Each structure stands twice: as C-alpha cells, then as structure tokens.
Amino acid sequence: MTHVEIYTDGACRGNPGPGGWGALLIAGKERKEVSGAERLTTNNRMELMGAIGGLSALKRRCAVKLYTDSKYVMQGFTLWLPGWKARGWRTASREPVKNQDLWEQLEAVAAAQDIEWHWVKGHSGHEHNDYVDQLANVAIDHLLAER
Numbered sequence: 616m617t618h619v620e621i622y623t624d625g626a627c628r629g630n631p632g633p634g635g636w637g638a639l640l641i642a643g644k645e646r647k648e649v650s651g652a653e654r655l656t657t658n659n660r661m662e663l664m665g666a667i668g669g670l671s672a673l674k675r676r677c678a679v680k681l682y683t684d685s686k687y688v689m690q691g692f693t694l695w696l697p698g699w700k701a702r703g704w705r706t707a708s709r710e711p712v713k714n715q716d717l718w719e720q721l722e723a724v725a726a727a728q729d730i731e732w733h734w735v736k737g738h739s740g741h742e743h744n745d746y747v748d749q750l751a752n753v754a755i756d757h758l759l760a761e762r
Contacts (some may be wrong), residue, residue: 673728
C-alpha cells in the first residue's frame, strides 16, 4: 500500500469572506498540490475543503498521514461525527451541524483511505503547514484577480 502524507489548510479574508484552501500530497519523492477558492465562505469550510481536496486527489487506497492545523476538522472527524450522525446531524445541544454538506463529503472521500490524523500548530514555522497556507492564500489572490 502506498504511504502518503497530506498537509492541508484553509484561509479566509473576513469570516465570511473570500476563502481558499490548499493541500500538499507527498509520496516518497513525488509531490502534488491541489487548491481552490470561493468568493464567499468561512474559514471552517475552507479547512474542510483542504482535507476533502487532498483526499480526493488520491487515485487508489493509501495509508495516509493527514496533517491539519484545524482542531475543528480533526476533532470533528475523529470525535464528533458519529454523535452528529446518530442525532440526525444535530450537535449535543440539538443545533443543526454547521457545514453538514462538507462533513458528508469528507466522510465519503475518507472512507476510501486508511487515515491517521495529526494536528500541527498553525503559523509556527512548520514547513509543510506554512506551504499549504501559502497555497490557500494564492488561491484567494487568483480568485480576487479574476474580477
């Protein structure tokens, strides 16, 4: 089985505002980047899209080490998701789960992979995390330049 490291990040200028996401996939000496942007979104949606975009770029089942600086994404997927689903996409306080559409997408793409989740502190000099932060911000820049 191929071993892949995926580093993901999301960024937003204003919350809500224009946002971008980026993912860097590393398998041995091979590297692949994916990114995207939306005109009106939130930081949490872009963090989720980073993970979705990175996992969606895989063509076959892999052993994935996924690195994110978003506790929302990591804890949401590893801790909260089963309870949300059991309660009909409601939080413990019975409020609707925000970003349900993206959580469902993340669950679907994650099901095809063997994932080990890792949290890294953002904006702390971690080389790959800083790189995907740049990818996300460049995606926003390109979106805004299209006007």
